[in-house]
Structures are given as C-alpha cells and as structure tokens.
Amino acid sequence: MDLSYIINHLGEEREQYFGAAAPPIMQSSNFAFPTVDEMRKGLTDEMGTPFYTRGHNPTVAILRKKLAALEAAEDCLVFASGSAAIGAAVMSCVESGDHVVCVQKPYSWTAKLLSNMLSRYGIETTYVDGRNTQEFAEAVRENTKLFMLESPNSMTFELQDIEAITTLAKSRGIATIMDNSFSTPLNQQPITLGVDIVVHSASKYLNGHSDIVAGVLCASAERTAQIFASEFMTLGGIISPNDAWLMLRGLRTLPIRMERVAQSTPKIVEFLESHPAVKKVYYPFSASFPQRELAEQQMKAPTGQFSIELQAAHIGDVERFCNHLKYFLLACSWGGYESLAFPMAALYGSANYGNTSLPWNLVRFYIGLEDADVLIKDLEEALALIPVEA
Secondary structure, eight states: OOHHHHHHTTTOOGGGGTTOSSOOOOOOSBOOOSSHHHHHHHHTTTTTSOSBTTTOOHHHHHHHHHHHHHTTOSEEEEESSHHHHHHHHHHTTOOTTOEEEEESSOOHHHHHIIIIIGGGGTOEEEEEOTTOHHHHHHHOOTTEEEEEEESSOSSSOOOOOHHHHHHHHHHHTOEEEEEOTTTHHHHOOGGGGTOSEEEEETTTTTTOSSOOOOEEEEEOHHHHHHHIIIIIHHHOOBOOHHHHHHHHHHHTTHHHHHHHHHHHHHHHHHHHHTOTTEEEEEOTTSTTOTTHHHHHHHOSSOOSEEEEEEOOSSHHHHHHHHHHOSSSEEOSOOOSSSOEEEEGGGGTTOTTTTTOOSOTTEEEEEOOSSOHHHHHHHHHHHHTTSOOOO
16 A cells, blocks of 8 residues: 555545545534444444544544555554543553663653552563663563663664564564664554564654654554554543544644655754764664664665764853753754754753753753754854864
C-alpha cells in the first residue's frame, strides 16, 4: 500500500458522507440503534461498531486505519496522550511480581511509570545501556516479561539494535514495546524489525501543528483487541473526535514536513559542530555520532531533533544564550512547524525534574520549517554571547 494512498484515501468512505473530500467530525458521544437486536449486535463488537465514543468513533476509526498502515501494523488505538498510550502498552504486558528491562534515559514519564508507579505493585525495572544488546541478555530474569525500547531516546539519542534485541526477546518469551516518536513511521518501522507494540507521542510529528496532545499504540490485531478490551476501555484515556480530525489534517503534510526537516537539520548540525562555543553535538546522523552506521541502517532519513553541550562556564551563560534566541521558542515537545530549544538548565531546581542526571549545559533543539540559513544566523548571534577562550 503506497504512502500517498494511506494518507489521502485509506479509510475515507466518502460516499457515506455526501462525497465530502475531508471527512466530517463525528462529535457525538452516543450512537442510536433502530432495534434492540441491532443494539445487542453492536455490543458484541464495541471496537468496530459506533456504540459509545469511548470505544469506537467513526472519525477516530479513519485515523486508526491510517496510523496502523503507516506503521506496518494490523491495528492501532489512539489515546489522549503519549503517556496514556505508553501506560496502556506497559500495563498490558506485566502484572505484579514481573520484571521489566528498560533502556537508560527513557522519556521521563516512562521512567516515572516504571520506577514510581508500577513499583508500588511489585513490578521491578532494570535500566540498561541499550547500545549494548548483551546488557539486555544479562539483565533477564525468570520473571522478565517486557523489554522497553526507545530508539533513539529523546535527549542524547542513543540507539538500540532493534532486530537483535527483538530476536533475543522472542527467544525468551519476552514482549517488546518501542517508542518511535523520534523517527515517525516514515523513517522507521519497528514492527518490521520484530517489535510487538509501537507507541508514539502523536502530539509530535504525526500531528505536526502543536495544537493537540495525543498518543498512538500500534500492534497485531489480536494484541490490540486485548488492550482495547482491558486497558483502553477501562482507563478511558481516549482522544476526542475533534483532535482526531486535526491529526488527520496533520497527516496530509507529514511526508513533505519530514522532507523539509531532513534537508535543514544536517546543515544546522554541521554549523554547530564547527563552532568553538559548542562542546559536543548529539545527532544520530552526524559524522561524529558513534552509532551513525546503525542509524543509517535502521532509519531511512534524518529527523529534526538534536542536542548540544555548550562551552559554558556557568549556568548563566546557557540562560543568556537561550534568552537571546529569536526564532527558537523555549518549549518542550517537538514535531510542529516551529523550531524549539529546551535547555536542561530549566530543569535544575524545578519541582518535578530537579534530580535530572542530564548536564546543565545541554540544550535540545528541534528544527521546524523555517529557513535553515535564518536559524543558523540566529544560533550564531546567540553563541557569540558565550565567552570562549582563544
């Protein structure tokens, strides 16, 4: 199934809504039936029948079909946030007394789920350096039920050899979940490499306009149905029909947005790597990145996130640099049209992140759709404020 068909036509039964080119927003929470028997039949398939929008909504259903096809999955569920999708995926794989092996430095809310919440119920987690597949093997116990992957991670971009780890997992009867938010399904399809469940923060590239919060879970039809009947329906972390429609709109431009990002980001990274005020650059497609060969093997093209360590003597130097940026908004997240800077210095002393292990001179960037030369000039002017010894 080709990409253009998936994005523009798959799931869009236009004859059902008066031939409209864009699907309508089915805002209704409730769907009526002409007879008791029809209602009874609807209850036997809440995943596939409009009955109550917490289970199935026609607008969300179109989005599910597209996202599943993009990820080479059999089915998909859409949530109100990436955290909700991750939570449902993890909970579907473990129970009290089980053990999880997770990559170091995962998405912060994944770490909190595993270490702060599930630990209350007797679920233990071991964090390993995902760059070394052997560390997964050595961490396995008799009660290990899940490998949690994130390749690359979202701050310093360490990769895992996905196929090697999923091969190990399958040989031990261990489920695998992977966060694929960084790459998008256009640049990486973990299910084709053996991953059982793929999750996304769909607030990022999949939506692309920084105007919704959403999450995605893709898997086999059997596994998706199990999660639907349990974690999805019970916890109720669903996306609204309006937000689903906004994401459908965002998907229309996903390929062209990713092409733009792939052209701009390497050019900006190259500039930063040669600047004396930049101590280090973290970017999977950089010539200096230790795992570049694996990145090129697993991912089809560069994306728009990277981090730098500044040659800063004091945290005030980092703040001065960030405050001077004109085209980069100081914000979290990524994947929209706007370029962003997220300084780790902002986490120091904060209520929720004061214990971060990331260095205070690290700044994560996201490159949006602005002209690369304009962004380079903006960075150059801000970097000039950092005193560097000759």
